[in-house]
Amino acid sequence: MNQRILLAVGGGIAAYKAASLCSLLVKHGYDVQVLMTRNATEFIKPLTFQSLSRNPVVVSTFEEPNPAEIAHVAMADRADLFVVAPATANLIGKLAHGIADDMVTTTALVCQAPLLIAPAMNVHMYDHPAVQENLRILRQRGAIVVDPGSGPLACGYTGKGRLAEPEEIKDVVDAVLTRQSDLSDLRVLVTAGPTVEDIDPVRFVSNGSSGKMGYAIAEAAVSRGAKVTLVTGPSHLEPVAGAEMVRVRSTEQMKDAVLKRLSTVDAVIGAAAPVDFRPAERFDQKWKKSDGLPQIDWVQTPDILASVAKAKEARHVVVGFAAETRDVVLNAEKKLVSKDLDFVVGNQIGEEGVGFGTDTNRVIIVSKNGPDPLPLMSKLDVANEILSRVRIVFDGRLGTRARRETDQL
Structure with missing residues (x-):
């Protein structure tokens, strides 16, 4: 049986894109059931979606075509995925706070399937x-x-708020x-974000890592069924739902947290950007400017991945990262060999859309x-x-494939 998607269409100008999304999903073999808010019908008619999905479109909570079942409960029970596109600010607010005052929100409150939201609205509203x-x-x-895309919006503004393209949403589906x-x-154990090395009670050495790459890996691993531990340095990012969150500050603390858990995991993905050096001595009191420039001796911090390489077992898959300003492949190859890694994810920071703080990345995977x-x-x-490459490497480990096949018997 084809997987069933509930496609909820909110009342925004981007509703026309939902028709393209509906068509795309149907062409790729999904059984699409469309729900619309009343406001959505002001932008596009239900007949359009009925023609594209070959299923009746539901708008009113009081439409009960089958007396043997409650429509919104039955639809929710049969769904494999609930997609809201476009998700307006109003609809997002209702979903967040459990308001169920129309067919879309009532069904969403009943539905146990994963929820996928594609926002679309004015940039200032977003x-x-x-x-x-x-x-x-x-x-x-x-x-x-x-996340919505950036560009010209229907309201005349330019900025972030455009509904993601149907192809992008379909790929996530x-x-x-x-x-x-x-x-x-x-x-899977993932490290993320920067570490911090204190100079005195108010000053420290760190770097510009936001943690976005590591958090994305943890989020993706959770969504694909892995048991995930995220060891993270200081970051403003929200916790990854479904992952064990371990918060650390220094490179030493991150190393200890990883090694403590190494025997309980199968893969270590070192996406963090640990500080490579720290003051040999930390000042107990704030250094006063009136005292002149402090004389600081620096020492190296522990190499986390090298420590993992020494302690790992045969089953472990270990992945490193190499954020470089030049010679990305050469430096990644050196790291691959010197730290006995399975592969290294390299990128050249400074390129547009690449590196610290961005939502995108361009990488070279070196193995x-x-x-x-x-x-x-x-x-x-x-x-x-x-993660797909981690899966391949892990399956190739001696004895792992046999163990998995035995478990399935």
């Missing part, structure tokens, strides 16, 4: 703290949010429905088979590329 807080709540509950459990037998450059893509897509 940036409003209330909307961002509502999205944070939904993410924390496990909802998958397909595919990922959720086909990759949901392919890592269910894996225990013993040579470099494999990937195009510019979202960090979530990069995360899934990395």
Whole structure:
């Protein structure tokens, strides 16, 4: 039986794109049931979606065509995925706070399937703290949010708020429905963000890592069924729903947290950017400017991946990162050999859309088979590329495939 998608269409000008999304999903073999808010019908008629989906479109909560079942409960029970596109600010607010006053929100409150939200609205509306807080709540509950694109908007503004393209949303749908459990037998530890080395009680040495890449890997691994531990340095990012969160500050603390858990995991993905050096002595009191420039001796911090390489077992898959300003492949190859890694994810920071703080990345995956450059893509897509390779390496480990086949008998 084809997987069933509930496609909820909100009342915004981007509703016309939902028709393209509906058509695309049907062409790829999904059984699509469309629900619309009353406001959505002001932008596009239900007949359009009925023609595209070959299913009746439901708008009113009081439409009960089958007396043997309650429509919104029955639809929710049969759904494999609930997609809201476009998700207006109003609809996002209702979903976040459990308001059920129409067919879309009532069905969403009953539905146990994964929730995928594709926001679309004015740039200032999208940036409003209330909307961002509502999205944070939904993410924390496990909802998958397909971020809007940037560009000219229907209101005349230019900025972030355009509904993601149907092809992009369809790719996320595919990922959720086909990759949901392919890592269910894996225990994955991910490091993320910077570390911090204190100089005195108010000053420290760190770097510009936001943690976005590591958090994206953890999020993708959870969505694909893995048991995930995220060891993170200081970051403003929201916790990854479904992952064990271990918060650290210094490089030494991160190393200790990883080694403590190494025997309980199958893969270590070192996406963090640990500080490589620290003051030999930390000043107990704030250094006063009137005392002149402090004389600081520096010492190296522990090499986390090198420590993992020494302690790892035969089953472990270990992945490193190399954020470089030049000679990315050469430096990644050196790291691959010197730290006995399975592969290294290299990127050249400073390029547009690449590196610290961005939502996208362009990486080169370097293994013993040579470099494999990937195009510019979202960090979530990069995360899934990395995890798919972890799956392949893990399956190739001596005895692992036999163990999995035995477990399935």
